[in-house]
Amino acid sequence: MELSDQYDVAIIGGGLAGLSSAIELRLAGYDVILFEQEKYPFHKVCGEYVSLESINYLQHLGVPIREMNVPSIHTLVITAPNGREFATELPLGGFGISRYLLDDTLAQKAKSLGVVVMEESKVEQAAFDENFTIQFHSRLTKANSVKAKVCCAAWGKKSNIDRKWNRSFLNKKNKRLDNFIAVKYHIRSAWPAGSIGLHNFKDGYCGISNIEEGLTCLCYMTTAENLKKSNNNIEQMQQTILMNNPHLKEIFTSSTIIKDFPITISQINFQPKAKIENHVIMMGDTAGLITPLSGNGMSIALHTGKIASRLVDLFLQRMITRPQLENLYCSAWDQNFSSRLSKGRRLQLFFGSQRTSNLFVRFFQLFPFLAKPVIRMTHGKTF
Secondary structure, three states, X not given: OOOOOEEEEEEEOOOHHHHHHHHHHHHXXXXXXXEOOOOOOOXXXXXXXXXXXXXXXXXXXXXXXXXXXXXXXXXXXXXXXXXXXXXXXXXXXXXXOOHHHHHHHHHHXXXXXXXXXEOOEEEXXXXXXXXXXXXXXXXXXXXXXXXXXXXXXXXXXXXXXXHHHOOHHHHOOOOOOOOEEEEEEEEEOOOOOOEEEEEEEOOEEEEEEEOHHHOEEEEEEEXXXXXXXXXXXXXXXXXXXXXXXXXXXXXXXXXXXXXXXXXXXXXXXXXXXXXXXXXXXXXXXXXXXXXXXXXXXXXXXXXXXXXXXXXXXXXXXXXXXXXXXXXXXXXXXXXXXHHHHHHHHHHHHXXXXXXXXXXXXXXXXXXXXXXXXXXXXXXXXXX
């Protein structure tokens, strides 16, 4: 692949935030290069539920989501470790779609528009001096660096660049926010259509909802300590800890696991992060890992891409300065997501303890009218 020496925008990371911003900026007429370590399509650990707050934006990006026949979701089912169950209608609702399908659809759209998508390419550094110099390794080209006027980061929970920059979140310790693991399966199951489940167990919770092609996504998060107590064996942990919840026991014992699963991630850290680092604009999980209980991390990632791309457009048109770009982005991020993520982190504490999650579900059973306000405080509005 022949690369230009100079681009308007370089984006590091090709998930939802990176791809959405790349498409937006290309639609605005800019030269955009995007770096992704993997090759599309590929699976990611993710709950794969998208609230309807982002459906219009996905259509705007060129994803015909209304015509893709993905399953709609309108009911939330919460279960406690002791088996107690509560169900309620989701105020906004959503749909299920795998990252395998959604990311690839966005990537192909970006390519069709002329975004230079560098798959299987690892960025080593993004250095700023008036412009950015992006150093990388790729099998696609002999080049190892390009320059860009703006650099956006969407590499997810943690990268080699985070460590090189010694970002502050790496040095903070809080056992309630650090060292989680997540495990995802695609399964064939009898999970009811239209429902998303949140099944609690000791020091963790498991989400389950249907996605495309008759499959079901099952994704759970727990502490690394739970895995350690299970001799670092996922199946043993599921049998001795997760399946103490009778609902999870029924799901695991009656379902068929699809080939190539599970997939896992570790060292998940929910510490707050800076939104700008070395003049690089942080998007999605790179700006702050989104707790599953914050209400739809996939939509938040897309929304950060939209906010960043609209402000970068103003900067490249010379309507705002770089300091204004950075300040406006931080302000917009705080306004849209800070409270939402903070509430999600606090809500997560109720589901991190066997006793409190039992009480929490019992509370909803006694006062069901309070469930929707709690759900609304962690979900966003249509953007």
